Each structure stands twice: as C-alpha cells, then as structure tokens.
Amino acid sequence: MSLTTEVTYFNSFIIKKTVEAGPGKASWASLPWDPPGYPTFPLAVSTVPTDVEYDWYVEESRIRGGYNNTQVDLGVKAYITETEDSELVLENGLIYSGLYNSRTGVNETNVFSTGENITKEVDPRYGGIQKLYTSDTNLIIFQEDKVSSALIDKDAIYTADGNPALTATQLVLGQINQYSGEYGISDNPESFAFKGSRMYFSDKNRGAIMRLSRDGLTEISNYGMRDYFRDTLANVSESFDATENIVFYSLAPVYPPSQPGDPTPTDTDTWTIIGGVNDSDVSKIELGMTTSRSFRGLNGIYVISVTSINTANNTATIKFNQTIQTNNLGSVDLYLIRFVKDKVVGAYDNYYDKYVVSIQQTDLETYDTLSFNESNNGWTSFWDYDPSFGGTLNNVYYTTKGGSIWKHYDESVINNRGTFYETYHPTSVQLSFNPMASVSKNFQTVNYEGTNGWQADFFLSDPTGKIQGVDYKDESSFVYSYEEGSYTESGITYRVGFNIKDNKYYANLENKGVQSNGNSTVEFGMPGQVASNTSMSGIKGFYATVKISTDSTTDLGGPKNLFAVSSNFVKS
Numbered sequence: 001m002s003l004t005t006e007v008t009y010f011n012s013f014i015i016k017k018t019v020e021a022g023p024g025k026a027s028w029a030s031l032p033w034d035p036p037g038y039p040t041f042p043l044a045v046s047t048v049p050t051d052v053e054y055d056w057y058v059e060e061s062r063i064r065g066g067y068n069n070t071q072v073d074l075g076v077k078a079y080i081t082e083t084e085d086s087e088l089v090l091e092n093g094l095i096y097s098g099l100y101n102s103r104t105g106v107n108e109t110n111v112f113s114t115g116e117n118i119t120k121e122v123d124p125r126y127g128g129i130q131k132l133y134t135s136d137t138n139l140i141i142f143q144e145d146k147v148s149s150a151l152i153d154k155d156a157i158y159t160a161d162g163n164p165a166l167t168a169t170q171l172v173l174g175q176i177n178q179y180s181g182e183y184g185i186s187d188n189p190e191s192f193a194f195k196g197s198r199m200y201f202s203d204k205n206r207g208a209i210m211r212l213s214r215d216g217l218t219e220i221s222n223y224g225m226r227d228y229f230r231d232t233l234a235n236v237s238e239s240f241d242a243t244e245n246i247v248f249y250s251l252a253p254v255y256p257p258s259q260p261g262d263p264t265p266t267d268t269d270t271w272t273i274i275g276g277v278n279d280s281d282v283s284k285i286e287l288g289m290t291t292s293r294s295f296r297g298l299n300g301i302y303v304i305s306v307t308s309i310n311t312a313n314n315t316a317t318i319k320f321n322q323t324i325q326t327n328n329l330g331s332v333d334l335y336l337i338r339f340v341k342d343k344v345v346g347a348y349d350n351y352y353d354k355y356v357v358s359i360q361q362t363d364l365e366t367y368d369t370l371s372f373n374e375s376n377n378g379w380t381s382f383w384d385y386d387p388s389f390g391g392t393l394n395n396v397y398y399t400t401k402g403g404s405i406w407k408h409y410d411e412s413v414i415n416n417r418g419t420f421y422e423t424y425h426p427t428s429v430q431l432s433f434n435p436m437a438s439v440s441k442n443f444q445t446v447n448y449e450g451t452n453g454w455q456a457d458f459f460l461s462d463p464t465g466k467i468q469g470v471d472y473k474d475e476s477s478f479v480y481s482y483e484e485g486s487y488t489e490s491g492i493t494y495r496v497g498f499n500i501k502d503n504k505y506y507a508n509l510e511n512k513g514v515q516s517n518g519n520s521t522v523e524f525g526m527p528g529q530v531a532s533n534t535s536m537s538g539i540k541g542f543y544a545t546v547k548i549s550t551d552s553t554t555d556l557g558g559p560k561n562l563f564a565v566s567s568n569f570v571k572s
Contacts, residue, residue: 091128092143094120094150096172120173122148131189133199139173140212142192145184145205147212150176181217183210187238191346193355193391200355200372202344204233209357209372220372225379232359232368233344240339241363245292246284248334250274253326254317267323270307273334275314282309282316283402289338297330298322309402311422347390349397351409358386385420415557418550424557428457428549433567437542440572444538446479446546447506448498450562453554455481455497459509461541474539476509481551509567511537540572 096118098108112118122129127144134140139150151174183203185192191202199212200220207230209221221229254270275282290302301324307317340362347356349371358369367386372379387399397408401421410416418425433443446456456479464472479485482505485497498505544567550560 090121092122092124092126094122094129094141094173117171120150120176122146122176123178126184130185130187131192131201133192133194135197135199140199141176142185142189142201144186145182147179147181147184147217148176149179150174179212179217182206183208183217183219188236188344190389191344191357193346193348195348195350195353195355198374200346200348200357202233202346202357202359204236204238204344207231207233211355223372223378225370235361236342236344236359237361237363238341240341243338243340243363246280246289246336246338248273248275248280248282248336251332251334253324266327267325269321269323270317270319271324271334273316273318275316281311281402282314283311283404284338285309285316285318285336286338289336291335292337293333293335294330295334296324296326296332297328298324303336309404311402311404345387345389347387347397347399348392349390349408350392350395351397354380356383356387356390358383360386383420384418384425415555417557417559419557426550426552427560428547429562429565430545430547431565432543432545433569434543435569440540440542441569442538442540442572443509443544443567443569445506445508445568446476447504447566447568448548448562449504449564451560452482452505453550453558453560454505454548454562455479455484455551456507457547457549459539459544459546461539462543474541475512476539477512479507479509481554483554484551509538511539538569 095112098111098113100107100109122141122143123146126146129141129143131142132139133142134152137152137154139152141148141150153172154174183206185201186204188202188204191200193200197214200210201212202209207221208219209225209229211218211220250273252272252274253268254272255265255268256270258265273282273285285303285306287303287306291299295301301320301322303318304321305319307319309316342362343358343360345358345360347358348354349356352371352373353375354371354373356369356371358367360367369383369385369387370379371381371383385399386401388401390397390399392398399406399408404421406421418427435441443459443461446459448454456476459476459479461474480495480497482495482498482500485495487494487496498507500506546565546567548562548565
C-alpha cells in the first residue's frame with residue numbers, strides 16, 4: 001500500500017539561471033566573475049550555449065549550507081517585473097532606506113518601504129540638490145542656490161513665543177530649516193571642504209567663496225578678493241566639452257588568469273598602454289574616456305577602470321567596457337577623447353590650517369589655486385598646482401593628480417620646495433610701495449631681508465596714461481640675485497644685482513627708459529623725466545609695484561626666507 005505525504009517545505013527556495021562564462025564554466029547571473037567561496041555549480045549543469053537558457057540551479061535556504069545552520073525566513077517571496085523602467089529624477093527630493101546592522105549583519109540598505117514616510121523635499125525654486133553633509137545630528141543640504149539643514153531623528157516643536165524646542169521623533173528626517181542668505185553651491189559640489197564645524201564651498205552664480213559655520217553663512221571672498229572671484233568664477237563653464245584626441249600607439253593585452261586545460265585566450269577587456277616618444281601622456285587617462293575611432297574593429301568603447309598609472313615609465317593598465325578580440329582586423333592605435341567640465345576643486349589643508357580652492361578651466365588648461373587662512377582671515381597665497389582632489393589625513397596634506405597621490409610638505413625629500421607633481425615652480429611675491437600717496441617720488445633702490453637666492457623680476461611705476469598716443473610707464477632693469485649677478489674682471493668680483501651689507505640685500509634701480517607705442521618700443525624715457533641707463537636713475541611715480549622671485553640656480557628647491565622688502569626714495 002502506497003502512502004502519499006505532502007511535503008510543506010524543501011530545503012531550497014531560490015532558482016537561478018546559469019550564464020555561460022566560457023567552455024566548461026558557468027557563473028552567477030548577477031556577477032561578472034566566479035566569486036570564491038560560493039557553492040560550486042553541479043556537474044550536471046550544461047554549459048552548451050543553446051542549453052544555457054534552460055539550465056537552473058537550486059540554492060538552499062540555510063546560511064553557508066551546513067547542517068542545522070541558521071535558516072532564512074520561509075515566508076512569502078514576492079517578485080515584481082517592472083514593465084516601465086524609465087528613469088525618474090527628482091532633483092530636489094530626499095529618500096532614505098533601511099539600516100545596516102554591523103553587529104548582526106542584517107543589511108536593509110536596499111529596502112525602501114512604501115508604507116513609511118521615507119521621503120523629504122526641499123524648495124524646488126533653489127535648484128537641485130548638489131551635496132549632502134552630516135554635521136553633528138543635522139543633515140546639511142546644499143542646493144544650487146540655497147543651503148538648508150534637516151534635523152535627523154528629531155523634530156522641532158515651536159512654543160507660543162516662536163522659539164523651537166527639539167524633541168525626539170520616529171522620523172529619520174525632521175524639519176528642514178533654510179540658512180539666511182541667498183547662497184548655494186551652484187553646480188560645483190567638488191568645491192566643498194570642511195574642518196570641524198566650518199564648511200567651505202564656492203557659489204559660482206554669485207561669484208563668491210562661502211563659509212558655513214555656527215554664525216551662519218559668510219562670504220569670505222569679500223576679504224580683499226571680491227573683484228577677483230567675481231570675475232574669475234564668471235568664466236567657469238558648466239557644460240561638458242570634448243578634448244582633443246589622446247593617441248597611444250603601443251598596447252599589450254592583459255589576459256585573465258587561465259586554468260589547466262583552458263584554450264589560449266583571444267579576447268580581453270584589459271590592456272596595458274605602453275607610451276613612447278610620440279605617445280600622449282598616460283597621466284591624462286581618466287574614467288569614462290571613449291574611443292573617437294575604431295579600435296580592433298569595435299566602436300563605442302570607453303574606459304571603466306584605471307588599474308595603475310606609472311608616470312616614470314609612461315605606462316598604464318586600463319579596462320574597457322567590453323571584451324575585444326585581439327586578432328580582430330582594424331586599427332591597433334588607440335584614440336581616446338574625454339568630456340571635461342570646468343571645476344572648482346576645494347580641499348582643506350590642516351597642516352597649515354587653510355582652505356584651498358582651485359578654479360580650473362579644463363578646456364583652456366588654465367587654473368588659479370588660492371588658499372584662505374583662518375588665523376589671518378584673508379587670502380594669503382597663490383599656488384602652482386591644480387589638484388583633482390585634496391584632503392588631510394593624520395595631519396598630512398595630500399592631493400591627487402593624474403591617478404597618483406602626492407604628499408605635500410614632505411621634509412624627507414631634499415630640495416623639494418616649489419615642486420608639484422614632479423614639476424618645479426619658482427616662488428614669487430608681488431607687492432606695492434605707496435608711501436605718501438599724493439607725492440610724486442623717485443624710487444632709487446630695492447632691498448630685502450631674507451636669505452640668498454631672490455631676484456627682482458620688475459619694478460614698475462604707476463601708468464601716466466597716453467601722451468600723444470604713447471603709454472608711459474617707468475620700469476627698472478632686471479635685478480639679479482646675489483649669486484647670479486656676480487662676475488669677475490681682473491681678479492675683482494663685481495655684482496650687477498643684489499649686494500649684501502649688514503645682512504641686508506640691496507640693489508640700485510636702473511631705469512630701462514622703455515615706452516610702448518603699439519607693437520614697437522623706443523629706447524628713451526619720457527621727456528623731462530628720469531634719465532635712463534645710469535647706475536642709480538631710479539623709478540619715478542606716485543606708487544610702484546615690485547615682484548620678487550626665487551632664481552633658477554641658487555639652492556634650487558631648498559629653503560628660502562623673505563621677511564621684508566623695502567625701497568629708498570626721494571621726493572621728485
């Protein structure tokens with residue numbers, strides 16, 4: 001007598017299709033590789049391409065598959081097929097998911113319960129949300145034209161006199177309050193940086209650099225640099241532009257690791273670029289770069305990862321979005337283009353306690369990098385580097401450029417001052433002399449207190465305006481540094497630049513007597529003014545501008561100090 005018993009539950013609940021990954025292999029449908037530690041596919045699973053769509057694999061419900069291991073929930077499993085999968089973008093909306101519990105391993109970050117109030121919206125008049133940042137127990141929301149603060153795990157209840165009182169609530173996102181002032185982060189979230197309770201960012205739309213702290217929003221670009229940032233930020237474009245072709249003529253395929261018995265591979269998605277004399281710089285390779293011409297018979301290829309960049313050997317290993325048959329006919333040269341957008345990169349240098357902002361016009365390959373010092377409450381320096389990203393770790397300031405990380409202020413490297421991204425840049429200081437502003441003066445000398453190795457690039461007077469079609473402006477001859485300005489005649493050393501006396505460097509100003517008239521210059525001074533080409537003719541004007549910079553030979557890259565710059569003058 002037979003007996004039929006209904007089995008209410010088998011030790012399995014998920015059915016997956018297998019996907020062919022090569023001869024004799026199968027892989028998981030959701031992953032592009034065979035993950036280690038996962039159950040091995042049964043030998044009975046066919047890998048014939050025509051049969052793959054009919055192959056199924058049954059996965060057990062017990063965690064790790066051991067006897068008496070923890071079993072997952074046996075409840076109802078609902079699967080919904082999305083018939084309309086069009087993307088919906090809500091630029092001014094917020095949504096939050098479930099939690100990830102690191103102690104229990106329960107991960108619900110992919111759970112968005114429609115039965116709960118998990119959304120929040122900000123005022124759409126101020127543009128889309130560009131940046132989110134958590135400060136204490138608040139969520140700071142940066143829109144294009146507004147900055148707001150959302151309460152987290154609490155809400156505000158207002159008393160009869162209008163003062164808010166915080167109270168605990170089940171809501172994850174509580175009330176949203178706007179900071180006073182019509183300022184936002186525009187379309188440059190990369191300009192954001194912070195230290196402690198202070199946050200810094202740029203507002204291109206209003207031509208300002210902002211600071212958000214406990215006292216609200218402050219326009220720090222007004223500290224002596226308002227006109228500069230107004231004009232410079234106005235030139236920052238928000239559109240993406242295609243760059244010129246970056247061409248590489250030498251490439252080598254990198255095949256994945258093979259197993260015994262595997263056939264010789266003929267396709268790969270990973271390539272090593274070997275740069276030569278005529279090749280472009282590999283440091284320009286970035287994610288998302290696409291081919292402008294057919295490569296190995298394929299079009300529409302783009303870079304999805306940059307494994308390594310070696311600037312010393314001019315090599316790089318990159319991965320494309322698809323595999324490429326290495327024996328395909330077609331061009332073996334790689335033509336890459338990238339779509340670039342002007343950036344305003346922000347970083348905080350905790351080593352010297354300053355906010356660094358780099359305004360980069362990528363299509364013109366120009367940049368302006370400045371730093372704001374909180375202790376001085378002003379903009380103190382221009383810098384000769386354009387970082388892709390920057391920040392401070394363990395009180396050490398780092399920036400990234402061309403896929404590499406650079407450590408600043410590295411005392412372990414000898415003569416490394418002024419070197420950024422393996423390129424040396426001289427240091428310079430430009431200042432003005434303006435004593436007794438309404439008195440015409442003759443500046444006779446330029447002096448400085450500091451160490452050896454400084455030169456005077458120019459010493460200019462104020463312009464007089466056009467006189468009979470000629471622009472007149474006094475300018476001194478170039479003043480060499482102490483070492484570079486020395487020469488010997490008949491065993492005697494002379495100096496045409498700075499000399500030293502009482503530990504102070506000084507030099508006489510020789511008037512060049514040059515005036516500009518269109519594209520030509522005339523070798524004589526303005527009639528009735530200072531005679532040129534004398535040892536101490538001087539520069540005449542109400543005020544003067546001087547640029548002091550490091551020379552090109554004296555202890556190159558070593559420490560150089562500059563404490564003060566002065567000039568002797570007489571009333572004209």
